[in-house]
Amino acid sequence: MNQTNVLSGAKPALDARSGALLFYSEFDDPQEWEEALKAELPDLDFRVYPEVGDPADIRYVLAWKPFPGFFAPFANLELVVNLGAGIDSLAGRADLPDVPIARLSDPGMVTLMRSYVLFSVIRYARDIPAFEEAKRLRQWRYIHPRPLHRIKVGVMGLGHLGAAAAAALAEAGFDVSGWDHAPKEIAGVRCYSNSERDSFLSEVEVLVNMLPLTAETRGLIDESVFAALPQDAKFVNASRGPVVDEPALIEALQSGHLGGATLDVFWTEPLPADHPFWEMDNVLITPHLASITVPETAARDVAESIRRVGAGREPLHLVNPRRGY
Ligand code: NDP
Numbered sequence: 001m002n003q004t005n006v007l008s009g010a011k012p013a014l015d016a017r018s019g020a021l022l023f024y025s026e027f028d029d030p031q032e033w034e035e036a037l038k039a040e041l042p043d044l045d046f047r048v049y050p051e052v053g054d055p056a057d058i059r060y061v062l063a064w065k066p067f068p069g070f071f072a073p074f075a076n077l078e079l080v081v082n083l084g085a086g087i088d089s090l091a092g093r094a095d096l097p098d099v100p101i102a103r104l105s106d107p108g109m110v111t112l113m114r115s116y117v118l119f120s121v122i123r124y125a126r127d128i129p130a131f132e133e134a135k136r137l138r139q140w141r142y143i144h145p146r147p148l149h150r151i152k153v154g155v156m157g158l159g160h161l162g163a164a165a166a167a168a169l170a171e172a173g174f175d176v177s178g179w180d181h182a183p184k185e186i187a188g189v190r191c192y193s194n195s196e197r198d199s200f201l202s203e204v205e206v207l208v209n210m211l212p213l214t215a216e217t218r219g220l221i222d223e224s225v226f227a228a229l230p231q232d233a234k235f236v237n238a239s240r241g242p243v244v245d246e247p248a249l250i251e252a253l254q255s256g257h258l259g260g261a262t263l264d265v266f267w268t269e270p271l272p273a274d275h276p277f278w279e280m281d282n283v284l285i286t287p288h289l290a291s292i293t294v295p296e297t298a299a300r301d302v303a304e305s306i307r308r309v310g311a312g313r314e315p316l317h318l319v320n321p322r323r324g325y
Pocket of ligand 1: 085086087105157158159160161162163179180181182194210211212213214216217238239240264265288289290291292325
């Protein structure tokens, strides 16, 4: 950064050798991203796939679920930013370039995820499904509300989003516990580690899954997890479908052991028309939108990562594709 920039507060410009950023996503609006990134890096050469130009110019890729072979033409790549939090679509790919891979973790994404988890848990805590049913039957059905501090909510996976969701639940007044590899420090949340799984589960009335999808977590929420929950517990899945053993979840819901589920993610998306979840009154389905990346807030981190990599430093939110998160 030169002296003028420091004094004027202007954003540091990229130099002419900084190369271009290539954007790829079937879900996100490139124009919104271009505007947000150019507010941070006015000189950024922003290109949108398939308008790549000379592949040798591409130094940075900002992409969501790029197709196999996507990276092959870009010999001068210095950074890949996954346009989202979960990197499961990149992890384990044979065609990943040997450059730092970063994820996004922007305040907008955290706020949206917090709101989804709060909504899902409060919906159960305040008996809303029962009132929706009563309305359909024209019944005035009084259910005495339970104080929130007596309702036990458990969050599995206490990373960027999981920890924020657990903290928000605690702040809202619930009795919150969390489970992760190792105990984490989160205000108002009792934290358990891997080896304490069954003690954690035995007291959870609403279980929220916030684990990333990795080789280790695939199918981790299985029959034994549902069996360890108390009768009539509820389940919320806001991370990835394959972390859950779907047939075991269906069985637990059909047997009545689980009282309900709120599901944003599934083994197959879009959820096939003949999937049993569509028929189940105690399942709320949302189409994988618990949270999204918000360009205005995420662009700051992407720009900072580009500056850092240009200066030979690590990007923000570096991930380990071999570990899977
Ligand atoms: P992070 O990568 O920040 O955190 C993951 C957490 O899970 C870490 O605390 C990690 O522990 C823990 N963990 C990983 N593997 C295990 C395991 N085998 N056993 C116990 N704990 C484990 O993820 P985020 O919180 O940011 O996001 C979670 C997931 O949410 C994302 O991976 C993504 O799939 C999903 N997501 C879903 C969205 C939606 O719209 N439905 C939107 C955005 C994200 P440690 O750090 O100790 O290793």
